[in-house]
Amino acid sequence: MKNTIKAVLLATLFILSACRKADSKNTETKAETKAVPEFKIDSVKITDSIKVSEKLTLKYESTMLVFPTITDQALLDSIYYERKGITDFSKQGLQNFLNKDKTEYFSSVKDKNNDWTSDIAYPQTWNSGAFMKLRSHIKDFLQIQYLYSSYEGGAHGNYGFSERIFDLKTNKKLQLKDITTMPKARLEQLLFKNINTIPSGTTDSQGAVKNSDMLLLEVIPANENFYFDDKNLYFHYSPYEIAAFAAGDITIPVSWDELKGTLTSEFKERMKIN
Incomplete structure (x- = not known):
């Protein structure tokens, strides 16, 4: 009888130990799953204008995407490849960059000799624009469209597109x-x-x-x-x-x-x- 009770107790202890180990493994699995950051996207935007003279207004527009879960420096450099001088890729850092870029654009035109504005025949608005747009994020492929536009007099403005795909598994631009x-x-x-x-x-x-x-x-x-x-x-x-x-x-x-x-x-x- 004693041997039977002892066997039952040992079996119970074995089952409890196995359950604890299983719970421990499940907890570790859940922890590992939670450790993978969810892909997130945000954006910053700026639109501003100033009047240089009676006939000339300058307008600056820009939208930049923000990727708070991307931490690879080389990948971030590649994503913002044409916006030179960015070192802080946080939302506030990118907003600061746009403010600085806007100020430099306005100054680059305003600092010219004021006499040249007298050659402008009629009131017009010159502009500088740079925009990022998310095309898609699928299978860890991040597809971004870049649009650049400008107008500084003449028959029409100019604009151009750039398409780039980034592999978030390798942190490299897709060729x-x-x-x-x-x-x-x-x-x-x-x-x-x-x-x-x-x-x-x-x-x-x-x-x-x-x-x-x-x-x-x-x-x-x-x-x-x-x-x-x-x-x-x-x-x-x-x-x-x-x-x-x-x-x-x-x-x-x-x-x-x-x-x-x-x-x-x-x-x-x-x-x-x-």
Whole structure:
């Protein structure tokens, strides 16, 4: 009888010990899960203007995205690659940078000899703009569009786009070779074939004008301004890059089917492309 009771007690102690270990493992697993920071995004913005003379007003606009959970310095440098002089990537740090950048822009125009403003024939507003826009965050790929615009007199202002993709697993900017191994010449043929897939929106007296009618080049290069979604890889071209200004910016899609057989195995698997 004593041996039976002793056996029961030992079995009970063993079960309790196993439960404690299981609870401990579950707690550790939960702790590890909580330790992974959730991706967060914020932004800072500034819009201001000053009057330089009776005929000239200056306007400054800028929006910058803020990524509080990204801590890799090299990656942050790459994300803000064109905004030189940023050392503090916090929300307040980026806001301070915009305030400083605005002041320097206003001063760069105001500090010129005032006599030059007399050449301005009619009241006008000059502007400087820089904007960041989140295209998407999927499969740890962070896609950002950058737009830069300016006007300093003349028939029209100028603007341009830059598209950049960042791999948050490697903390590096994604290159075209990371997506496809298609030979340059073949990719250029696809770009030329697909030039009119997305309408330009430009019209004349005879109606809609095709992108191909305004091309300045015989060969469309595969530039580094690309992004993607679940169906296509897109190449984005700023005004004058491949076509007349009237065409505006042009986006040319190349489908995953057209790139079939050249997609890198890592990218294809990660994006679940059939």
